[in-house]
Structures are given as structure tokens and as C-alpha cells.
Amino acid sequence: MARTTYQELLDAGVHFGHLTRKWDPKMAKYIFMERNGIHIIDLNKTLAKLEEAASAIKQIVKSGRKVLFVATKKQAKDIVADQAKAVNMPFVTERWLGGMLTNFATVRKSIKKMSNIDKMTKDGTYDVLSKKEKLMIQRERVKLETLLGGIADLNRLPAALFIIDVKKEHIAVSEALKLNIPTFAMVDTNSDPTNIDFPIPSNDDATKSITLITNVIKQAIIEGLEERKRDKEEEAEKEAAAAKAKADSGEEEATEAAAPKRERKVEATEAKDGE
Template identity: 35%
Template sequence: MLMKEGEVASQSIKDEQVKRLFDLGAHFGYAKESRHPSTKPFLFGLKNKTVMIDLEKTAESLEGAKTFVRALGVAKKNLIFVGNKKEAGLVIQEAAESVDLPYVTERWIGGTLTNFKEIRKRIDRLVDLRDQEAKGELIKYTKKERSVIAKEVSDLDRYFNSLIGLTKLPGAIFVIDPKKEAIAVAEAVKSKVPVIALANSDCNLAGVDYPIVANDANRQVIKFIAEALAKAYAEGLKEGEAQTAAVTPNVATPTPPTAAV
């Protein structure tokens, strides 16, 4: 059966993506002994006792996740990027910041999703203290008190600065290694927040709505996936703005009356 033009283009993109993932080393899983049963549908086989990941499945999963993230962008819903393993931190930060999205690259603070009201109070406290500092209002405190406040600002900044733009529960979270970020995934499930995850062969995919099975210990793979999702979100934002502009009526500027001569 001959493929239609659109199907050919789609297959070409998929083939190119599979090659790119292969070149980056995305197909390397962990040892057979550490394989989690839930990842079996995404695996290809074994090589020297190392699990090989089926990159065609990875590419398909990535496209599904991108479609979902694009819809988040259209709806202007936040997506939190989460990854505090050493390979992920800077990559996650750069990808999230490129589309002005919140991120967590330090330890996940318990309650970030399940007790968001309290977390928001701490974020607001950080914003307030910064505002006071900018206005020179902290000068009224003693040197010792200012030292205590500076320590508080430093601690709050470390964990909450990247979440300042988060005013309500996000539309989804994207985690690097759901095994390492188990608390974040559990909170998302409890809060009914969809989970996208870059996961290796040792991860339990239960609770993950959009699993992207690939080598999650490879910085370049993480970068490729994170940037692909950030780009999809940006495309969604642009599409949403275009839709809004299309339904917004153009109100003509009234012509002023001609002055009587």
C-alpha cells in the first residue's frame, strides 16, 4: 500500500528523529537485572547483557508528548520541568527558561503540588522580601536581623525562585528519571496533574501518562528531549495567540467629523 504525501513526510521525520536519537546514544538502557517490567513494550533486546531501547517507540512517544505539550501552550497552561540529577540540571533550566516556564533543579520540596497554597505563601514571601530590599526598606532592621533575613532570602531563592511564575497547579510536569523523582510523580498523580517522563529501562512507568523511554543518564539525550518539548510549547503559544487574534473583532477607528467651514 502506497503512503500518502503526509504519511511519507511524517515517516521521514520519524526516521530522522530515530537516527538522531541513535547518534546521541539514546538506545542504551541499563543491565538486564535492573529492567522494570513496565518498560518492556519500549525495549528492543539485549546486547552484552545491556538492555537496548526501541528508538522507534521512543520517537513515537516523543511525538505524542509534543502534541500534548503543544496543547498546553495553546491553552497557556504551565508545565514544570523537573530534573535534579547532575546530567539534567542546567539543561532543564535552559530549556524551561527559553519558554518562560517554571522548573525544579534542586531537591523537590514536598507539597509543591499537594500543598500548593503553602508553597505559594513561601514564594510570595520571597517576592515580598526582594521587593523590600529593592526599595531599601530593610535598612530599618538591625545588622543581625538583616543577616537573618538575607539567609532566609538565600534559602527561599534556592528552592522557589524558579517557581515564582507558578500561581496555580500546572497543566503537567515533565520529569527526568521518574525513579529519582518519585516524590514529584506521586504528588502529580495525587493532584491529578499529568506526568511526562524521560525514563530509562529501570523506571516504573506507573503514574506516567507520557513515558519517553530513552537513556536518561545522557546529558545530550536529555537536552534533545527537553528542547523538543520546549519548542512544542512555544509552537502552542504561537498557535494560541493566532487563534485569539482570529476571534478578536477588529474595531475600526471612528473618523472624526469634518469641521464646519
């Protein structure tokens, strides 16, 4: 079953690219035609690439790993944050900090600092501070939450990145490339798709287009999570059945081992009676 249709892509304006003078020649194979000075994306190729990307993301999530959503452009950040939260995935929607992946250990220290501030407010340490100190801590907490709130639960490097606008998020693409982290991205006609593992040729400026593509990725993640849950349940049932079979087998062995002892006891009783 297809996750979306050609008509849905058309209705969302996924086919509208950039002005022809702003194009990247490496996107030529995904361009259908030029109309009124604007490149039109081939939606048949978009559909195929989107299905390929969704299937790959589903397998990543099924294996129990995380996909980091990245979108800092104004028209995409709220959409992406909502979709990522819906499937409990990490996201970056404010500003990509240089070294967020390549210097992940330092980023984790900042996240730990944020959790330490939260502990201070709970254990009473915060209450004994001066008004000025409280204000400074509050400001720092807000800043950390804005920049790192979306990745607060990310304890290790993500297994993949899903990016809106690879031209704007070129630092994220570069870091993922260095660390061999697979990238999935909406790639418009003004961008270079060659550094992206799973490029999805699409309009990365219109909110309808971003919503549709991101929703398809979200649905693929949901499918992966559900399959992982089913697999775990089946595995648990198999383990329980195996444990039960082992227990039953142990009881049978104990019964068989006890049988000769009962026979010998009976024989001994009969012999005593005979005397």
C-alpha cells in the first residue's frame, strides 16, 4: 500500500521548484520541465524516492534506533517539531550548533547541565540562591532548552538524519557525511542531491509540501515502532513458552527419577512383610 499518491503530491505543490536561474544542474534528472521560468519536479520520481526513503527509515526505527529531524527554516520548524514529538524522535528546529554530531560529547555535557538545573529546582538548592543568581540560571536554562530541548533524550548519535532544505542545513549534512550517518532529505531544484543518501526531490519551501512529506516519514516511523513492538511481544511469548516447556520437562525428569525409588521402597516393604 502506497503511503501517498501522485495526486496528493500535486495538490500539496510538491512539484514546484525554484527559478530556473537558481537551479543546481545536479538536480537535472529529477526535473520534468520548465514553466514560466520555474522548474517543475517530476512527481513520479518523487513518489519512487519517497517510498524508498520511507521503507529505509522504517527499518532503522524497527531496529530500535533514532532518527534526528532537522529543519531550522521558519516555515518548516513548527511542522517538523510537531511530527517528531508525535513519534518521540529527536529534533533540531532553532539553530544547528557546529559540532552537534562531530563533537557530540560536548553537546551531551550541555544537556547534562540543563538536567542539573532542573534537579536544583526540585531539591531546594535553587531556593537558597540570590535573586541575581536565579535570574542568570533561568536565562541559561531557557537558552539551553531552545537550542537543545529537542535532543535532550538523545543519549548517543542518531542512526539517521531527516533534513528539510539541504542547502540551508549544509553543516548538518557535512557532519553526517563525516560520521557516515545516513541522510534523508527534501531536496529542491536549487540544491545538490549527490551528498544525500536518500534524496526526496520536492518543494522544500511550501508548508503544504513540507507537511505532506514529513507526515509520510512520520507514518513510516510509526510502522517501524509497531513492528518492533510486535516482534518483542512474539519473542517474549516464545521465551515464556520455552521456559514453560523446560519446567515441564524438569518435572517429568523428577517424576521418572523418583519412580525407581518408590519401586525399591515397595520391594523392601514386601520383603519385610515376607519375613
